[in-house]
Amino acid sequence: MPASTAASAEHTSRDKILDAAEALFAKRGYAAVGLRELAELVGLGKSSLFHHFRNKAQLYAAVTARILVSIEARLVRSLATGGDPVVRLERWLDDLIDLLTENPTYARVLLRSLFEDDDLPGDLPEEIEGHRAIADMMAAVGGLLREGMGAGLFRAVHVNHFLLTLVGIIVFPFASGEFGAEVLGKDLFDATEVRRRKREVRALLRSGLVASR
Amino acid sequence: MPASTAASAEHTSRDKILDAAEALFAKRGYAAVGLRELAELVGLGKSSLFHHFRNKAQLYAAVTARILVSIEARLVRSLATGGDPVVRLERWLDDLIDLLTENPTYARVLLRSLFEDDDLPGDLPEEIEGHRAIADMMAAVGGLLREGMGAGLFRAVHVNHFLLTLVGIIVFPFASGEFGAEVLGKDLFDATEVRRRKREVRALLRSGLVASR
């Protein structure tokens, strides 16, 4: 297997830049990260970054697009697997939580990308790709909700509001950093806490909060 | 009523700066806002800002503290009003949603303040005050949940996880900007959509998603 075709484990400068940038952007956001800082983290000169990316905005868009596409790839696969809508939705939630805990930068970049639209030009190919990925995911889950409602397995919900609810329930906690850890009293990324989160989310969807009469 | 005691409607430079800064920080975040831009929005010279605030970090902390304290004031009052835990929780949710929709900057500043802790020194009085306000609120709602569970009105939930869930359900959508509007197809801040959001949140807490068997 020639190295030139083994793309997976390659360790190019471009990948190193993307990895370091992902960590920095997740932690502090677009505007607060300087390219000089990023360059010396990677072990390059500032100018070398511009050989790999046209400018800062494109680098940021590349970082977020890489994440959004990888999330989409895994979750669309998850949704495509069989089972009734209840099973499929719960598996999707579990898989999403697994994905976010295995990649602690993801939730923050995901939420930040919703807040930091203003900084970007809006017409970069990477932006469009990321936007499409997230829209496709939302559409797929929306379809699942509709399917479950049609089969009488879900009560009648407003699908789009429910999508916002799901993102808020799942993504927000893993992006909440210090706040989440303080509310919880523990690190949400610990394995036991992740299991608990899955259980609590399932229970909420199955029973709500108010006790049955 | 002498003007000097009528603090509510006063229009001091300090208030104007705080108002303008709140709008800018909500829209673009701490690092992306320049003091020159802020100054000319207020109609002052850049240097005049430093007469009212020691530095940018303190200004930011003052902005967030003002919001957190005002939220706390209104919601602690809401929680203190009578009714059983179910009624009180639902009123709290409605009041929080009202507060967030009447002040469109709040949700964004609130969520951003969770992400942008790194930028601040951590020991400013304003930071501590804001931190206390949010902690008190969480504690109050946590107490309400425990009370409801004790009375058999709520099922047994993990209180701290449920607090994260509540913040994710309520605050996140109103902070989600373009993304939320796109998922929804409408502006979440429209009166009809706000009403729908309240209904959907209530229904989730009362019945979950999965249809009763």
Add this chain to the structure above:
DNA sequence: GTCTATAATAGGATAGAC
């Protein structure tokens, strides 16, 4: 309390040697 002037630094980005 607001201003002008200025300092000191960091920002993103480009040119051109190697």
Add this chain to the structure above:
DNA sequence: GTCTATCCTATTATAGAC
């Protein structure tokens, strides 16, 4: 593909006149 050197602009912050 990486480097040094440089450009221009923006940044936060201070000093001191009015």
